[in-house]
Amino acid sequence: FYLTPPQVNSILKANEYSFKVPEFDGKNVSSVLGFDSNQLPANAPIEDRRSAATCLQTRGMLLGVFDGHAGCACAQAVSERLFYYIAVSLLPHETLLEIENAVESGRALLPILQWHKHPNDYFSKEASKLYFNSLRTYWQELIDLNSGETTDVKEALINAFKRLDNDISLEAQVGDPNSFLNYLVLRVAFSGATACVAHVDGVDLHVANTGDSRAMLGVQEEDGSWSAVNLSYDHNAQNEREVERVKTEHPKSEEKSLVKQDRLLGLLMPFRAFGDVKFKWSIELQKRVVESGPDQLNDNEYTKFIPPNYHTPPYLTAEPEVIHHKLRPQDKFLVLATDGLWETMHRQDVARIVGEYLTGVHHQQPIAVGGYKVTLGQMHGLLTERRARISSVFEDQNAATHLIRHAVGNNEFGTVDHERLSKMLSLPEELARMYRDDITIIVVQFNSHVIGACQNEE
């Protein structure tokens, strides 16, 4: 069984999406030119989610990737809800009041976000009322708390993350009279999701990360080459600081059982996540909710199973680490991607491949034979390899697709090998997850001119 190049392309391009920030008469006030995003499933259905939206009542753009585990329910909910929580956290007091008054008096609501969605990115209709009510409660509390201070983006991001996770937990505890919704909120709470979200406003770039997805900045050096700057820390066993944090939050007696086989309590890879109430609730609460819950929940072995050495919950938090970066003209793009990409590719390669793709320039030194002894055969081999590298670029209109092509199809020489690509993509559903993880990528391209101009103003 062998996929032809067009078949490979149709698989790779099925979920690709591009957005260009509209530009009026060259008066582009956004530091973001646009973004490309794409997903390649390994799980069926895919457990990754992605979101992108422009804040309408404040400035800035939000982009995020979400990696679900134990199902996709939590990732789906976070992908729908988190940006609203962030946007609300950023809103000034007057705007919050205006919105609340509008809801109160049944007037039309100011739109908060403009979404940029691929047709496959869906929102749950059934839960929208429930989600809205939780959000409204949040902004009502914000109105009551009015501190009078201007909103700090970092704080807003942290608050939004924590608040949403809290709401997910509460909704599951309270339940819902509608049995579908009741089951939904439980599934959301018992599954989990990591989130890596970027907020870009002018030269201010904030990345809030919870879990092991990653944000990376592509920087073009003066000589034209590309380098990568990490804008997030992975929350997993490889991050010593994170392991340390978990250990300080629990008694010394648990030190040995906290992290086993590089997993939290020997079970969970990411050390921070949304949902996953099995790592957050007390045993009693878990038992009570499961027992009173619908039959489907009771039948599920996973939900009934209590993690071993479970003594001092919560073991898990959704609180993000936020990194602030002032964009510079040499910062050309931002890659947000779930661990499916980072498992297969080094960030340096990601920076180079995307950078060359976006600039359309391949910093392949021209070959000169000079005084070397080169045979026709050697030269031919070298040239075909260089050609393959270039031709794979021209097949893609989307930087994220291009990156996925490399992630899945790269051979040991760092070039896309069609045969390998074909094999990886034609794996049967049940086998795919053994060879690769879901991959979700957003590549945000910055406008260096706008960034340069902003810098000069400051």
Added chain:
Amino acid sequence: AAAMFLRLLSDVRWRPAASRWSGAARCPRSTSAASEAPPPAPLPGQARVVVCGGGVVGASVAYHLAKLGWRDVVLLEQGRLAAGTTRFCAGIVSTARHVSIELKMADYSNKLYQQLEQETGVQTGYMKTGSISLAQTQDRLISLKRIASSLNVMGIPCEIITPKQVAQLHPLINIHDLVGAMYVPEDALVSSANVSLALATAASRNGVQIHERTSVSHVLIQKGRVTGVETDRGKIQCQYFVNCAGQWAYELGHSGDEPVSIPLHACEHFYLLTHPLKEPLASSIPTIVDPDGRIYIRNWQGGILSGGFEKNPKPLFTEGRNQLEIQNLQEDWDHFEPLLSSLLRRMPDLEALQIMQLVNCPESFTPDMRCIMGESPTVRGYFVLAGMNSAGISYGGGAGKYLAEWMVNGYPSENVWPLDLKRFGTLQSSRTFLRHRVMEVMPLMCDLKVPRWDFQTGRQLRTSPLYDRLDAQGARWMEKHGFERVKYFVPPGKDLLDLDQSKTFYKPDWFDIVGSEVKCCKEAVCVIDMSSFTKFEISSTGDQALESLQYLFSNDLDVPVGHVVHTGMLNEKGGYENDCSIARLSKRSFFMISPTDQQVHCWAWLKNRLPNDSNLTMEDVTWKYTALNLIGPRAVDVLSELSYAPITPEHFPSLFCKEMSVGYANGIRVMSITHTGEPGFMLYIPIEYALHVYNEVMNMGQKYGIRNAGYYALRSLRIEKFFAFWGQDLDAFTTPMECGREFQVKLDKGMQFVGQEALLEQKQNGVYKRFTMFILEDHDTDMDLWPWWGEPIFRNGRYVGKTTSSAYSYTLERHVCLGFVHHFDEKTGEELVVTTDFINQGEYEIDIAGQRFQAKAKLYPFSSLFTQRRRKDEVELSGYQRE
């Protein structure tokens, strides 16, 4: 790369031949210190001819001028002799050419170079290796067979061989993907730089002064004549200037007092040099040309030299000479990769061969793949020879000879119209056009040459005002002299093949479409937009116009007002410089219609010959009129409905011209000619009325079954009626006597005219070739290869001439070929008079790609094809298309 230049030069064993050589040329090549060089010899203050450009082309022109006895010739070279494109030329002399005149030039070059070493004592590296052109497809093999037929009748040995025979001739070739090949054993290799030096040496011995390191900065022109040149070393007065500046010819053309447009553009060209093989290749190993692989491979000092014509050429110097671009002329291996792959596929054993260098050598290309030769249409004495399309060595010798003949004798010894500078106008001079066109032309060097292919770039430049209307009705277009013309109309709902798939030597996909257009022309009425025709108005205050035209044209133009006359515009030898229809609009003004590509040539010809009289004016009104050909038996009915003027044959006989109104539009020049022998009218419509008249004609024509038609239908109609077309069948070497048009010559019109003497002589002594029509007898239209043009004609098994055009006649349901029959003496090969009996008493065969088909020869068309009988002298025998 600089080191390589020196290496190549060290191969050049050049001996200063005479003391005439100036300055820098005399010092040894390896020294670069200027102080060692003696001061350059002073430039002469005046000369008869200044040739600019010391490459093989310039050297050849100088050589042949000297041979023909012109002494006062100066050759200027901005750098050193043979230092431009010539130095890097691959040095392959190949006679395998499609166009007959190119074939003749290459053949002459080959013979010239062969004896050059003996003549001059300069080693030229001439080596007769032969060449093998490979065919990977059946279509390619057909193309090669067509060339082989041409070569054979020219007396150039050539054979079609099997892949196995290829392997025997060349041990390294992988033959698995080959279907056959053509072997030309007398093709040769030379060192092109040495050939140029040899030519220069011989020229210098014959009195040509050669000055290196002298660049022409300006060409001086007064009153439309060359008067001299300015160089960085002073001024030279001269009568003739020859621009042989290769890729700089365009720029040099624009550096005169008046611009001379020389449409060519440079592209980078790459070839590879290797170290010798372990077992060095024999010096006699044939050169390989693999057009399907887009490469050529020749022996080079025991290794190979291989280059090619890639699909994505890199044009350069678009904005003129540019230091940055010159510096960037580096080896581009990534660009060469497809050609390298092709080379290794053809010769897999070369994998282990060591690379020496990839040479980047810009070549100049022209808009139609043919070189540019001849005198400027606007500046007398300004000659050009350039744009060799990377065949400079193959053509250099022959092209130099023809140009020298042209300058010395007034015209070359062969018909060089296909190469004439005047086939182009200023419209081909746009740098954007040239850049885009050469990017198409360079890959075409290797593409299959099938009948009826059209260039894709530089299109939609000149169009009729009806273009959009016709396009919307399914028109498919071809281009002539920049003008879009309809080939045929694809009926709605019908799809033709893709461009690539429609390339065939067999029956084309439009066969039935054109058939139905022809049927409509025969039975009802069709409209063909023929606006591309060249149209001049010549008028005077007194009789000057009539007198001048009577002298310049062979037919009698002193006809009643409103008559149309078909006449040749002949040269002194009686040959057709142009073939046109002239309407007498009034006593003192004439309206002249000529073929599309005559716009520049005819204008220059008349301008140079009309008296310089302010009372006599000539105007090019081509752009002012849209021409519609209303063709078919019902044309008269359609026109009658649109005008109150009587159109019936009694009031409007054949070959008449009337200005009348059609619909609301007034001032339409209606002529009762159709250029096909079918009944009908040409309507010359002021362009602002074009759409109105077209709409009216189409609306009125509905009830007579009117439809659009294109030039393919027109061609089929004219060829089955034995109508010769200038540029295709007629040329400057064909007289009216030779093509049965004596009735268009009035030897007794009471005054002298150009060519009269030659025609009188022919009338007395007979002609040496005769235009003949051939009906193919045993040719299967569906299964056999179609004739095109240039097919050899055999009479009783002996070669007697070539066809000049052909078409399928839907009426006769046979193919018709037109061509010239000669009578060569069986023993001496001498040309004898061709009589009617000689034509009629022969068994004829036409050779299409090596296969011979029986043909019936006719000297007169089938009278049954003419729907209306006419007086013999009224028979309209003129047309203007060149396919």
